[in-house]
Amino acid sequence: MTVVSVDKDVEALSLTVVAEFDADVKRVxxxxxxxxxxxxxxxPPTWPATFETHEFTAGGKAAYYMTGPDGTKARGWWQFTTINAPDHLEFDDGFADEQGAPVDELGVTHATVRLEPVGDRTRMTLTSTFESEEQMQKMAEMGMEEGLQEAIGQIDSLLAEPANA
Structure with a gap:
């Protein structure tokens, strides 16, 4: 399985998912x-994403929605804070309304992604940091941990295709 560990650290207000892939860092x-x-x-497979905007530069924004099995759309946004190709990116992550404007009820999380070579494989460490224990609990209740694991579980088949696919 792709995901090798999941660590919830309530004191640090973080959730860290570590996965390894049969591909080099540049491909991941x-x-x-x-x-x-x-x-x-x-x-997750039952909530595929569609990115309407993806400005992959420090200061750039991404806007997306995930479509549920019943057609419901859950919208989100990212604000890229760090892009250091090909091994480190960070972004703020939040929910959005139907027009794509950020909503505050669930706050903002901060994601840090690090890619590192492990032999001929790549280890990806994705850490989400929360504003409060309450926010962390709400996200857990919404299935964030399981959703991330399911989403990351789809990467192997994508990496098995040619890089320009």
Whole structure:
């Protein structure tokens, strides 16, 4: 299985998912950089993502929605804070309304992604940091941990295809 560990640290207000892939760092980087590839794995299989905006630069924004089995759309946004190709990116992450404007009820999380070579494989460490224990609990109740694991579980098949697919 792709995901090798999941660590919830309530004191640090963080959730860290570590996964390993049979691909080099530059190839794994492309699944973040290319919105069409990102759409194929971001979100659990039953809630696929569509990225309407993906400005992959520090200060850039992404806007997306995930479509549920019944057609419901859950919208989100990212604000990229750090892009250091090909091994480190960070972004603020939040929910959005139907027009794509940020909503505050669930706050903002901060995601840090690090890619590192492990032999001929790549280890991806994705850490989400929360504003409060309450926010962390709400996100857990919404299935964030399971959703991330399911989403990341889709990456292997994507990486098995040619890089420009």
């Amino acid at each position: 980087w492309r699944i973040w950089e290319d919105p069409r590839q990102l759409e194929r794995w971001w979100g």
